[in-house]
Amino acid sequence: MSRFLAYTAPGSGHLYPLIPTLEELRRRGHEVVVWAERESLPTLRGLGFEAEAIAPEIEARPDDTWKARTPVGAMRRSVAMFVDRARHEVDDIKRAMKDTPPDVILVDNNCWGAAAAVQASGVPWAQAATFLLPLTTPDAPPFGLGLKPSRSLPARLRDAILAKSALPIFDMALPPINELRREFGLRPVKHVPDLYMLAPLVLSYTAEPLEYPRTHLPPSVRMVGPADWDPSAGESEPDWLARMKRPVVLVTISTVFQDDGKLIQTALDALESEPYDVVVTTASLDPGGFRRPANVHLERFVPHSVVLRRAAAVVCHGGMGITQKSLLNGVPVCIVPFGRDQLEVARRVTEAGAGTRLPVSRLNPARLRQAVRAAIACKPRAERAGARLRAAGGATAAATALEELLNTA
Secondary structure, eight states, X not given: OOEEEEEOOSSHHHHGGGHHHHHHHHHTTOEEEEEEOGGGHHHHHHTTOEEEEOOHHHHHSOOOGGGOSSHHHHHHHHHHHXXXXXXXXXXXXXXXXXXXXXXXXXXXXXXXXXXHHHHHHTOOXXXXXXXXXXXXXXXXXXXXXXXXXXXXXXXXXXXXHHHHHHHHHHHTTHHHHHHHHHHTTOOOOSSGGGGGGOSSEEEESOOTTTSOOOSSOOTTEEEOOOOOOOTTTTOOOOHHHHTOOSOEEEEEOOSSOOSOHHHHHHHHHHHTXXXXXXXXXXXXXXXXXXXXXXXXXEESOOOHHHHHTTEEEEEEOOOHHHHXXXXXXXXXXXXXXXXXXXXXXXXXXXXXXXXXXXXXXXOOHHHHHHHHHHHHTTHHHXXXXXXXXXXXXXXXXXXXXXXXXXXXX
């Protein structure tokens, strides 16, 4: 039996996609230790994992990307957050390796300090990408702006110019990370995207069609596809959901605050007179702050896996978790992206024909109503997209790739 240590960043979106992989490793006879945000420890321990809390200083650095006014500004704030957390991660991961010496370490690829310490340790390791990788390749647009792919010469010139001009904006944040890496005797990185692909194995928890076909994919990257998990997976259908007889539309927003309550109230207004029953989860926002029409069931949290069995469409912000979970269930998605990687996710969904996108600047009840109707018509292609994601292997493929690292020790 070997011991695997998983070290994750704060946020359920960083942890939940990994749980099926960790369960698969344990099913194969391995010991699994998880370091995660304090709020997730009861869930992990309830599943039978040995789990410890990451340093409180890491959780104390909040995600403030919602304050940005532009997509580039949001990405810069995101980079700054990871830089601020990095120094605290170093002592944290050292403590984790000392307390339970691992044979293989799986590090969230947003944990740049932990990655440096693990890379220098000599222990076989991998990075986990539960969000889209910021790949910079000549066969796709620059990452982050949600640009439409094109093979035309003007579009290629646009992509080249944007890629060349954008990287220096983010690379300005690299000096403290490279100083930290030098302390470990590691080479500095040239560009921020390099930090996401340092390990010999990078597990990307997505696949085509949400990832573009890449002819220049780094050899370390394995597209293993998503895994469908939530804390109440397997629960029976609640009575209030069983009483709904019309098609169901699920509306949800980010679990990490990003001031996206406008999406909920607009959806409530848009769908009030439509022939749907609407289930709304408000996540980081107080459900009492919204006007609730008669066709709406509204709570802070409802297991999405239960609702998706009945859903005709999902209206959301474009987080990777809910988007991929919807497609795995063959449910089309209507995305209103607010920030972070959501512009990219929305674009990938529309390119796959698995749903619709509505810019937040154009969000109003009439436009959202039309976007939801159009998304529902995308169900056949959403089902095909889900089948392709599932075919990538999910937890089984990820666990097998991690086991292969044991042979490198």
